[in-house]
Amino acid sequence: MSAERGVLYRKWLDRMMLGMTTLCALIAIAVLLLILGYIAIRGASVLNWNLLTQLPKPIGETGGGIGNAIAGTLILIGLACLVGLPVGIFSGIYLAEFGHGRFGSTLRFLTDVLTGVPSIVIGIFAYTLLVLPMRRFSALAGGFALGVIMIPVVTRTTEEMMKLVPSTLREAALALGAPEWRAILGVVVRSAGTGIATGVMLAIARIAGETAPLLFTALGSRFWPRAIDEPAPALTLQIFNYATGPYEEWHRLAWAGTFVLVALILIINISVRWLTRNPYRTGH
């Protein structure tokens, strides 16, 4: 501690530095409000029922909508869940119940690695694994890519949530004569159910906003999604194409699409937050 410095100087420095940290927090929040504000103003002003339900119109015509993109995104999320949920939940159960050995720690490490893999790389992976052999872009490849992104999130949440369940619950079930698998599935997993469900919701919010892994898997399309082995539209792909395109009408649709997407993601995030709110206070 610098005793040689004047007390007044130290008090001034204290005020000033702590003031700066407050300023930093204010800047971060201001940026958030600035972004959300623009989306709300530019998006809400063009939003209407036709826009949400119709197909895009050909270039040059006004009107048209993003209905197919919304449907495509929902289908891709569904496919992703088919891939991501079983793998994520069961490997989470494995890590929580049996993952004490070396295989468990390796698996935990690889799951963390998978969290950090850039989503564009997962897109390439889905491309080499599914698009190349099938010789076509497809909803299936897009859903698979999103599913891979979901897996680590779901795995780690499942593990964390199961570890929070008091072991007395499990012991009670075992004492009643339940075999271990029933104690795990019927008691531990069920008790952790809400927590796991919120993890799944957050994973869905995350993949709903992914664009990069869909660029060369689902590819995007101007039509309603038809079959899972055909290219599928997605909200994010549509926003990307419209935003980088030259037409004013497209930019309008891009803002509207973003409004829908961000609203969906924020609703999921806020409701998860509200459902899992904790009376625990974080102050010192």
Add this chain to the structure above:
Amino acid sequence: MKEPKDLTYGPGAPDMRAGVFSNIGDRIFRGVTLVFGAMIMTLVILMVAEMTRNSTLSFRQFGLGFLSHSEWDPVHERFGAWPFIYGTVVSSLLSLILAVPLSLGTAIFLAELARGKLSVAVAFLVELLAAIPSVTYGLWGIFVLAPFLRQYAEPALAAAFGFLPMFRGTPHGIDMLAGGLILAIMVTPIISAVTRDVLMAVPRTQREAALALGATRWEATKVALSYAKSGILGAVILGLGRALGETMAVTMVIGNRPQVSGSLFDPSYTMASVISNEFTEATSDLYRSALIEIGLLLFLVTIVVQSVARLLVWRVGRRLKEAKA
């Protein structure tokens, strides 16, 4: 609550179940979860294998020179990744220069200054920044950030700091500066959330000791910061990992021109951006192979960066746990 070590059940217990209580249902259940766990492992191995296999063509053709050559010519099939590596590294470092002070300030505010509901609410709002999709940042970048940079910020920077080469040239708005700024906004929630957690894990006695010696709150905070410094470094590296692999937002605002320029006002290109822009157009095998090689490179770099970061954050967590025990 800590489990006694000799319990047969529960996390951390020695695994004696197979012998004593073996039940056919239990074995099947354990097998099923193991299979799904092994799938994750297979997935990661398959990812490395597939990308290596598909980039062999390019690797054979260009060797290590792929990393240092700056020619990117799809027509004559000559590929060098240097402009993309340069763009990725510079835009990521720029984003850290901008985001680290902001994130540390925010984290200190959340962990040391704000209390109770205020801290929780502010932390939630900052975390919402991480929930906004990349493509949304890109859209906002194109229509809000870029025009602002072109009209106001970049001319002002050029006027004030024009003697530095990095602030010279025509203000484009869609350029390296825009890419770095967008990335800075995107990594701020990650760095500040991890830093806040690390700071919250520092034992209260550290600060109390400093305060008892007559330190001001800021001086006590500095004690906490130095206690947590390797965890904070881990947080910054986690942010770096995110910035290196970020695709859409950067692609939309960085200008996508494969050039190495010292000016922040010039368009640039990143590894992730070139893949996202050119992959579907890559008609020849060599072209696609070169792009996949860039992807493999990105993959390996982010794995190393992530592992280092996790190790640092994890070690701090463990040291603090020991100190508390």
